[in-house]
Amino acid sequence: MIWATILMAIREIRRNTMRSILTTLGIVIGVGSVIAMVTLGRGATAKITADIASMGTNLLIVMPGAERRGPTSGAASPLKLDDARAIEREVAAVSKVAPTSGRSALVVYGNKNYNTGVTGTTNEYFAVRGFTMALGQSFSDAQLQGGTPVCILGATVRKELFGPQDPIGATLRVGAVPCTVVGVLSSKGQSTFGSDQDDFIVMPLSAFHRRIAGNTDVNTIFVSAVSDKATTKAKEQISLLMRERRHLAAAQQDDFMVQDMKEISKTLGNVTGALTALLGAIAGVSLLVGGIGIMNIMLVSVTERTREIGLRLAIGARGSEVLLQFLIEAITLSTLGGAIGVLFGLGISLAATRALKLPFTVVPDIILIAFAFSATVGVAFGFLPARKASRLNPIAALRHE
Amino acid sequence: MSGPPLVELRDVTKVYGQGESEVRALAGANLRIDDGEFVAVMGASGSGKSTCLNVVGCLDQPTSGAYLFRGVDVGALDLDQLALLRKHYLGFVFQSYNLLARTTAVENVELPLIYRGVSASERRARAMQALSDVGLESRAKHTPAELSGGQQQRVAIARAIVTAPQMLLADEPTGNLDSARKVDIMNLLVDLNRTRKITIVMVTHEPDMAEYTTRTVLFKDGVVESDSKPGAEDRTVVRSGSDQSKGLP
Structure with a gap:
């Protein structure tokens, strides 16, 4: 039954190829940009870490002069x-x-x-x-x-x-x-x-x-x-x-500094990490917008197919079966978009990391999260139209013009 | 067949809306239909004949009174149980066919079987059989847009009988067809009624179509005004052309 419903959903999606492609595009762009942003960000972080490591292993640098700028008493010796x-x-x-x-x-x-x-x-x-x-x-x-x-x-x-x-x-x-x-x-x-x-x-x-x-x-x-x-x-x-x-009294500030390259690398890593999260979140918003696109199309589809829904109810489909059908259509659209988006995002990030000379690393967790999120978007935004379809009165639906 | 009758309406009323906009579509209708009958339900617009068909077809439930389907009180069932009744015992044919667009004839006929959990290969075999029963096996791969009105209605009938229902409910099945096609469809229905013993309840406003049936029930103002039964064997048909035109503007 579930399998037959999935096949039915796929057939329905193929019946409206152009519309399905456009609907899916929102999710493709959403998932793609999340993956591209995060992959690029991780690449930049990896490069910074590698660069700092290339300055020397376990490196500390001792220099004269106070770390904090401000009114200091003359130049440090x-x-x-x-x-x-x-x-x-x-x-x-x-x-x-x-x-x-x-x-x-x-x-x-x-x-x-x-x-x-x-x-x-x-x-x-x-x-x-x-x-x-x-x-x-x-x-x-x-x-x-x-x-x-x-x-x-x-x-x-x-x-x-x-x-x-x-x-x-x-x-x-x-x-x-x-x-x-x-x-x-x-x-x-x-x-x-x-x-x-x-x-x-x-x-x-x-x-x-x-x-x-x-x-x-x-x-x-x-x-x-x-x-x-x-x-x-x-x-x-x-x-x-x-x-x-250097004979410093207890109250005096250091007039020299000791820099730990690992600390600097960690700080820089935190900055790029925060930037990556921010960019990822902004890209995530487009996923949400893609979800609204799916909801819109599903609502249109329910209105357009009111008679079909009435017929299905008349020949013995239960409300829950109609709900499932529309939900699966929405989920199929969104996961299809998610899958294409993953490939799209990986392609974009491969090209971008090449152009920016950053290391390209596939980030499996973010791919999983983005894909799972796209499926969730399908459920969340497909549910309302699907419930609307399942609650139609068969008589009124059959008479719908 | 002994036991409870297939359909029994007892003082059924159906009220739509509330207060001033209240409409009494059925106002205490009594009707009993036995296995094997071919009943034409006639009446003017607003006489309650369509509401009666909806109630008998388990698409709607009475406001008061009782509808017993094979002795089961339909009024006490919930929506899923109604769906179950429709799925296992009933078939529907509509005036406007209601075939799925851009879907082949055989896939349309398969549709009710999907909800019965029939395997894909058996679905295809049974759908092809039903299509050949209505003489359309050669058009199995055609979509509704590629079929004439009469052919579309025959596909719809194939869809209704593919589940081997006990009762077929037809709402103006010939309403959109020219007279030659009307005859085709009526002959098909009569054949199904005779050879398969499928009980058919058909709403129509055309007396010519009612002539093909074994019994005619005339509705007026939400009640059964006349019924050609008892005496169904002699195929007495109540002519009601004058009543019919009264209700129309």
């Missing part, structure tokens, strides 16, 4: 190399520490010159930031301690100055300092914040201090925590240590 050593020595939750100092400089090779950032640091930097050597080698101990003017190029600088040539052993000038290339870093691409992570060159910190900066300040200390879970603990311990080293 810079960090020192000893700070980095102290962190490495005294903080248990820390595995690697890379003190860095940097500034921008004009780099010249042959007849080409290129303006880029110069970072003085140690070999730990590569591990903390997740760089590997594409060509050549990292610094030797002698180079690190002796302040030898050698450098390792970021992928962008290598491309700008050398193109396809092998840069190892070449001498370039960093500002006024001649410098021998000993290695090239693998490419990491753009960061979340849009900057090119490969646009810099690296020198040993001692060489940078002596030949370029002329002081022994450290701008930033990159720290790698021992594990994914240890970052929060490491951050606390580093803060305590730094307060002590």
